[in-house]
Amino acid sequence: MTQTAAPASRTAPRPALRSGRLRRVLRAVAVVSCLPYLTLKIAWIGGSHLGIPEGSPLLDHRASMAAANSVTVLMDGAVIVLALLLTRPWGRRVPAWLLVFPMWVATGLLTPIMTGYPLQLLVRAFGGSVNHGGSKSGPFLDEWVFGVVYTGFILQGLALGTLFALYARDRWGHTWRGPVRELPPPPAHARRTLAVAAAVLALFPLTLHLLWACGATTGLNSARIADRSSDFYVLEATDVAFLAAAVLGALSLTFRRGGLPVKLPLALAWLGSGAVACWGGWLALASLAGVDDITRRPTPVMNLTYAVQMIAGILVAAVGVRFLAGRAERRTAS
DSSP, X not given: OHHXXXXXXXXXXXXXXXXXXHHHHHHHHHHHHHHHHXXXXXXXXTTOOTTOOTTOGGGSOHHHHHHHHHHHHHHXXXXXXXXXXXXXGGGGGSOHHHHHHHHHHHHHXXXXXXXXXXXXXXXXXXXXXXXXXXXXXXXXXXXXXXXXXXHHHHHHHHHHXXXXXXXXXXXXXXGGOSBGGGSOOOSSSHHHHHHHHHHHHHHHHHHHHHHHHTTOOTTOOHHHHHHOOHXXXXXXXXXXXXXXXXXHHHHHHHHXXXXXXXXXXXXXXXXXXXXXXXXXXXXXXXXXXXXXXGGGSOOHHHHHHHHHHHHHHHXXXXXXXXXXXXXHHHHHHO
16 A cells, blocks of 8 residues: 555645645746836837937926836836735735735735736727827837837736735635625724715715716816727726725625625625725825926826825725725634
């Protein structure tokens, strides 16, 4: 019996070995997929016009462009740090908040690109139009830049997201076991208040994005109206989907309806809150920058939409945090 069992143990890799190999491959993919974006950004900071056509508005404000590119270099460099943290032994000793917050931001920024860009390509394949936000004098960037950068973002998101799912399963998997209906009631009304407030606030940006996705021009500036294409409508539709996912996730975790596994509404709350909060915050921050062309300045309605969706996303994230903290406390007490 010993002789027949030995070959099997040598030929069948243990799950831990397979998991370790998978994590190393995903880490390499995450790191390598950052290189095209980082290379372009560093080149632009150094004064290169690679991928920037003549007449692009990006060439009008070199100092602000260099500052913005420096920030985005740091943001993409953080992906490499996260990939290392999620795959090295020392990463298990990092405080939860120090990992979860940047992962939530990365998820929020990358997930809309991972869904929106492929959908845009699909719609274009069936005759959709494209507009990359240029001006009367020309487009922002050459077409190939979007393909290279967004493909890198998608690979980053897939690799980093899988690494985080594996890491979270090993470290916190016990907090999302079982169906929603078996969850104990919240210890206080705080979580319900947060969930209801998020749902009410989300109605405003959800309605606006839905109107814009259906062709309405309410609250849009004249340049955005003129630049609308199939790409615009796809992004507005995905905004609606992420807002709905965030609200559904928060309400399901709070009011415990149905037999869904806990990890499903938790995933909806995680993805939805990150997408609407981070992109709402990013667009609100971008609206503060000066724009020479008055037709491209965000309207008060656009600014309010970005701000409210950011707040709604933060409230949904707070629901998730309170839920996980409560589950962890009950496990410790038992």
